[in-house]
Amino acid sequence: MNVPVRRLIVTRPAAEAARWVQALREAGIDAVALPLIDIAPVQDDRALCAARDRQADYDALMFVSASAVSHFFGGTPDRTSDRPFMLRTGPAAAYPRCWSTGPGTARALREAGVPAAAIDTPGQDAGQFDSEALWAVVRPQIRPGTRVLIVRGGDAAGLATGRDWLARQIASEGGEVDTAVAYRRLAPAFGAAERALAAEGASGRARWLFSSSEAIGNLRLAMPAQTWGAACALATHARIAQAARDAGFGVVCGVPAGLPALIASIESLA
Secondary structure, three states, X not given: OOOOOOEEEEOOXXXXXXXHHHHHHHOOOOEEEOOOOEEEEOOOOHHHHHHHHOHHHOOEEEEOOXXXXXXXXXXXXXXXXXXXXXXXXXXXXXXXXXXEOOHHHHHHHHHOOOOHHHEEOOOOOOOOOOHHHHHHHHHHHOOOOOEEEEEEEEOOOOOEOOOOHHHHHHHHOOOEEEEEEEEEEEOOOOOHHHHHHHHHHHOOOEEEEEOOHHHHHHHHHHOOOOOOOOOEEEEOOHHHHXXXXXXXXXXXXXXXXXXXXXXXXXXXXX
């Protein structure tokens, strides 16, 4: 399908959006960032610090995003460490396993000092980078008594948000799951520049790249009177595509989640 548009609006959180925009521009795609999820520290980090201090007690640490990695291992101004990823002791494996649903999170883990050999993530050829794809990789690790810490984001109040599908699968195999909220996901503030770019996307003169249904919800909150019938959404997962359709986007296309395949897909649409 050919979609006559000029630019690609990347809606990931700011730090991730900057990386994606750079890669897309290097590939010759006119990309611009409009983050639709703001990432903020938790207001009370005592539970997070306690989870960080106990990380070696777990058999696996599951990170839902690169933001989860950076906020978990990044420490706080008064709590720093030259080696935040802790060695385990005893006869078990030297490290807890670190689980990632996709390449961006896996890269963040390596940058945080986690050895590549300790990271489990779906392969680059995976059809989707989600909990289901990760479960296919890590399920053999789970047996009764296996302890897993899921590091995730929370809402404005710091309460855990997101799907609990993976936790249910672990529990069904006899594993034990704890959760640590490492950061908060907030709706962004929209100024004149953000509204102008959103209006460009609403008119169909630019395409939207969505990797989160929450981003679509935040866009609708920021532009409550806007209609989206002329807009084109590129969605990296079927659930996100459905959220775009529910929001009224006139054209919704599924695209791969990984950057190399995504770039090739976008080029085929141009």
